[in-house]
Amino acid sequence: MKPYLLQILKELALLGATKNRVEISSLELAKQLETSQQTASRYLLELDKDGMITRELGIKKQLIRITGKGEEALQEEYLQYQQIFELTNKIRFTGKVVSGMGEGRYYTEQSGYADQFKERLGFVAFPGTLNVEIRHIEKNKLRLLKNYNAIQIDEFETDNRTFGGVKCFRATINNADGAIVLPLRSHYSNILEFISPHFLREKLNIKDGDNVKIMIYL
Template sequence: MNEIEWFSAHVKSPIKHRRDVYKDCVAKDMLDSGHTYPNMRPKIFMRMNAEIYLGGTVEIEEVASLIPLAKRGAIEERIYLTSGEFAQELGTSQQTANRRLQMLEERGFIERTGSPRRQQVILTEKGAAKMKDLFFTLYNIFSKSENEITIRGRLITGMGEGKYYISQQGYRNQFIQKLGFSLYPGTFNLKLDDNNLARFNAAIEKLTFIPIEGFKTEDRSFGAVKAYKAKVGNKIDGAIIIPYRTHHDENIVEIVAPTYLRKALAVNEGDAIDVTIYG
């Protein structure tokens, strides 16, 4: 076993300050397979622990420290917090708790006012985004299937271009052939909030799309489209379409189906609609 392997196997708490790691390892004079490294040069310990520290431990500290603040409501409003309360939440000393708060503030994840004994803390946009990233990561890990995602959006009226485009025979023929239904002449548009947009963007690249090829007519050319099978409102089969070129904002999702969805779902402008996308 070389020095790097020995270090990785025996340093149980990479969150410690690099100097503490060196001190602990030397003091304990750890053994492995008959080899000892009590005389390892401090620079080697410091370099290796810095690599571990910068390679992921800092992020673990950030997330572990933000979670109890978020649970107490600091995403929405300023909360009162003492260092003793925060230390109890983290299961650490007050000194460590104060250091964590200082780290979060220096990295722009929180804002705080007052004294350490009684301070007000709120997550910044950056801190809230960190929590959202954690949520979506865990959601994707534990979701029931890697081949589907359910999003929610609010019904909005489109720009009227959808009817023109999907009325083109070059598109309609491909939808009948590849998706098994004839298109109702119009799109059903949903506006996603930030949470659903982030989930949609994180999942859509993992799903398999059905390619709808571009084509030319005598007058102009029409671009290619990605189509994803979907179930709208938990009951009507359709497809989400993503043109390679679009005039829509990123948070607008276009849906096509064989029927007039507003009437079939009995929904109105602004209503929330669930859509499950398959791939």
């Protein structure tokens, strides 16, 4: 979302457009934003096109209301500010369950990892990872995570190859305990890998595509 559009959306929200339809003309909005009527009009068109607001054009003015999508964008922004100013010890993600390519199982079964999980996380990880695709909008939170101190799992070697270090954070998924695993050397990903002492798909009765809630403890 373009930064200037987010600002406009915020202004509309401050006028109450998340809760009610707000009656406002493009000229009034322009005055509020200290810009031209034409630009204000364009802002509204863009926000509408992006699905952030709905508009009802009357003969005079227009009734504007922020959509669910628009409110979500604002919520996300708000969360980031909370993260900045509040001393938070947890980060919340929502996402949906996806299938990996069986790699998770391969890795978690390496004793080099498994032993460290047991020692540093205090549980024996069920073979495999539960992969959760987070919404693109939440990638900022993921990045944030990478800067926090984590439970470190060291790299190790076998006869065949080297396995890289990973970072872990204690976490819950739909209130079930476990941890998320972040490869130290990884490109940007929108997948969270969750390990747990339990077979989560069964325990939580979840399948691919289901929405889940992940809480990460810092």
